[in-house]
Amino acid sequence: MESMRVVHYLNQFFGGIGGEDAAGAEPQIKPGAVGPGRQLQARLGERFEIVATAICGDNAFADDPAGIAERLIALIAPYRPQLVIAGPSFNAGRYGQGCGQLCAVVQEKLEIPALTGMYEENPAVEQFRDRVLIARTAGTARHMGEALYSIAALAARLARGETIVQPAEAGCFARGLKRTVFRDDDAAKRAVDMLMRKIAGQPFVSEISVPKFDRVTPARMAASLANATVALVTDGGLVAKGNPERMPTGYTDRMTAISVTGRRQFATDDVEVHHFGYNTQFVSDDANRLVPLDVMRDLEREGVIGKLSETVYSTAGAGMSLANARKVGREIGQRLLQDGAQAAILTST
Amino acid sequence: MRLELEAVTVRRAVFAAATGIADGQLSVAREELRSIIAADSRLAAVEIEIANPGEDCRIVDVFDVFEPRAKAGGGTDFPGVLGPIERAGNGRTTVARGAAVVVLNPLDDRFKMTIDMTGPGAGISPYGHTANVCILSQPAAGVAQPAYYRALKEAGLKASVYLGEAAWRAGGGSLETFDLNLAPHSPRVLTDGALPRVAYIYMIASQQKPTEADEPVLYGQNVRHLLPTVLHPNEVLDGAVVAPYWNFGAETYAIQNHPLILELYRRHGRDLTFAGAVATVAADTEVERRRSAMMAANLAREALGADAVVLTKYGGGIPESALMYTYDACEALGMKGALIVWAHGGDGRVESTLTFMSPRADAVVSCGIADDTIDLPPIARVIGSPTMGTALMEGRLAGFSTAGPLPLRYVAIGGVGNQIGGGRRSSQEF
Structure with a gap:
């Protein structure tokens, strides 16, 4: 069986170009796996092949997200990938933004699946979770092994042609969206069932979750x-x-x-x-x-x-x-x- | 209180010389029914049409739907609207089960429903499966909208009784008994043991669009400033409550077959004790909503002795704050609560599902995204206007041919938007 072609995306640090001093590095591509990509390849197994690694500096990407994403796509496309994996970026904000942006554009332009991994407090989670599959990771790269394990497991599901219907149940961030479904019982029976479980102290799942409410402290008036x-x-x-x-x-x-x-x-x-x-x-x-x-x-x-x-x-x-x-x-x-x-x-x- | 519903089965309707029911066929004497409805001087150009399940037919302009029912053996039909005030919910009522009366409104209005008798629209609407007797009319010269709407409501109720009487004459229907004693001193209540007592807090109308002076909702009253009141569930099932003019998919038919009340009855004595119902409205001022929430919770707790409540709403927006205030008031008195609501689509995000939500509302059932759309295919025959109106909530469809493909919001399909427990449609967060 032919293996699935994967392009991996990393920032300048994980891509081995340099630290913060190299954050302005331009988009580039290297054949095969690089840095954590080699560990990812091992997790993915022989059914996948990381054919190339795209790299860009975090600041360069943050300064022109749309333009950089387009240039990265031009570098990635010739490798004819069937899947793009970005990061994981853990709690790194600019890196997360680049990973999210690239995955979103890959899905749209190349029409192939893309996935990444982030820590829940990474601001890019809120920005991209509605359209990008983001695996939950811990906060730092010390947990790279676990993060790559989750990402590889997800990649295997995508490779089987599976659609991740409920991301939250697959170790990912929920997209935060809603859709029409038809359930087995009518609303009356479901409501009474839910109430009986609530009365009995048994677990139940509300069909509409309570949103996070902002708390705004009124400003003090400067003048009388x-x-x-x-x-x-x-x-x-x-x-x-x-x-x-x-x-x-x-x-x-x-x-x-x-x-x-x-x-x-x-x-x-x-x-x-x-x-x-x-x-x-x-x-x-x-x-x-x-x-x-x-x-x-x-x-x-x-x-x-x-x-x-x-x-x-x-x-x-x-x-x-x-x-x-x-x-x-x-x-x-x-x-x-x-x-x-x-x-x-x-x-x- | 003991109500017996005798249900005589109807599978299809046809026009015939005389009205009657035999072998699942409802025969309708077209001219006789037409003349009964046309006797109302507020109505002109009265016509009767029939649409059967499976027919390549669409009914538009739907104002309300009624189940044919009559208390032909004694008692008043729809007291306070058709007949004098009398307690509803006792004795025997005969039903032509499987038939429906559909009343059409030709005026341009924001809320008018569509019913398809075949295809995807029929699959999700209860009225895609009923033999529908449709009443078309125009307002008589000089009759203003409120008077016309009142006449339409009465026309539907009269036709319901007329066809219900046919079921009574046919006889031999199956018997459903609704026997519930709410009186707290009754031996039944005192000995019903450890089952939790569950009350139903039922929002029967919303005043965000104030009801008309003579709009009949509760025993003929317009419930403009209704204070919460205890109702026996049988009163709801047996004609005490009629759908307001804007019914958002909770037609009178749905109230007569109230899904949540029927569910609570089914489970009464098994895993719960049905403690009764409290009727409320969503008021258009904040102080009225707070007052209503407090009083409804207190009635459920102190008058009905409820341990838990199910709450439902009517329409969207203001009713959401009214509902959530009431839920919070119930929980504050130590009653567990579950809610049924529709979801707003908004921008598609979870956080825009409701306009108002209590942070304590942890048991909410969704009866679907109200503004999600379903594509109805073209259809051969249309009963009602040839084009969609301009005033509709579906304003984007103004001028569309009603026989053509229609991308309709779910809530605009008859019986689909009801938030009183009917239907398996729901929303899912992902």
Whole structure:
């Protein structure tokens, strides 16, 4: 039986070029196995052959991930690999990023499987686990032997044409995604079964896991309230009349800015509401009850606050993904800083 | 309370001179049924159509689905909506099992369901397997949407009773008995031993779109500001609860055949004691949601004596916070809880599955990704509008031919989006 052709990827250190001083090394390729690749070859056995080893410096890769990946692909392709293995990179952040990037591009461009190994705290895990198979390893290269053993076992499964349906059960990081499946029993029976196990103190597996929640400590206000510029922000879907920026009513990835300069309060001609997740009638009747412009102008006049920031930021929070919420939140935060706001009131629905 | 359902089997429906059931065939006197429905002055252009399982046929514009049932031997059908207020859930109700009444809504609306009688759509929908008697109509001149929707609901219930009476006349059906005494002083309850008492907290509606003034949900009431209330499960099965106008796949048919209530009944006395149900709604204000959560948990604990609860929701978004508050309130009172919810697809990531989740919600059953799509193939015959509307949640399909291929969200297929325990569809994290 013909053996499976493998290209291995290493950084400058494991590839034997040099340490941190060689981190700017350009992409290059060497025939056969190099460094830990020889140990990997031994673990993989005779059904695999490491035909070449691609190497690149961590800094060079980090400076231009897309460009370097493309150059590496050009070096790798002539070897006609059927599988690419990168690393393992353990807890090395830049190396991990290179391994993840290369595996992702190999899968996309060469349409062959790729896999790598990392420690759970390597930031590249979060970045690539949704599309790259990443074996769990320990934190340092002292555990190279165990890591290569796991990677070789996975490679054997891929070589058999197997799809890793549940990466977490195969010693890898879960992709963190979800898909439609049909189970053996209806939801009613599954719910009662799960409850009976919970009552009896027996193990059970929830079909939806609890996400990790961020804990945000509110910032301390630099100025006293009487001197502060205070901004208004909402996720209730307020938009300028006619919705000129075409803000969707939900599942959105953006925010809109509404100028309130010269406005004492919102009139029904100024604004409208686009949000599919709640009863918006009360906002259509009086938008000041979603974004309290009228009250804030009073407080401004009375000197309770220094000044109202003249731009209101708004988005529609309905069905928004956490990733988009983080992105929109950062954008709004940046804009508030530019506007000179020292405090913000967020009204939600 | 003791309910007997006498189920007379129906396998297909045909038009005939007289209405009746024989040998699994439901004969429908088209003109007679049409004139009963058309007697309502709010309705115009009433038509009756039939769609049988396996037929190359698609029903669109679906407003609600009903199981034909009648309390022909005595009692009130759908009290508070069709008849006067009377306690539902007692006595005998006759069912044309295997048949369904499908009411269509020609107006452009956000939530309208599709039912295929063949192909992949039929495979996953309970209504792909029922002999469907469809009611089409238009609002009469000058009739506004709320009045028309009320008329559609009544039309479906009337047709349900009309066909249920045929089952009663046929007789000879199999008998299913639902006998449960909730009274805490009853000898049954005191001697039911070590089995855990499980209550069901049932969100029957959501007020994120407020119900209309005369929208009938609970004994004809619109549950606009419903405080949690104890219901006997039989009341739910026997017509006390009717699906709201936007039902998200939990049609009246699904409520009449409530999968979770039937499951708790099946296990009653075996591995649990069914302690009864508490009805709630998802309110549109925070204080109402908190109040409802506290009161529902308290009723389950103190009035029903529950050790554990199953909770289900209705729709998405606000109901998720209402559900999770209630779950937390139950656990805080020492009751173990399990939940049934649908998953939002969002960006495909695990963390975007629900809009709100308690960090303590460790026993959650997924009834599928609501916005995942299924490709329905072209079909020969369409009952309902020739094109998809613009107001649909499926706005991307506006103007599509309803006879053509339709990439529909699962939740837009009749009976598939229900979160009350029906169906094997689920989601899996990987």
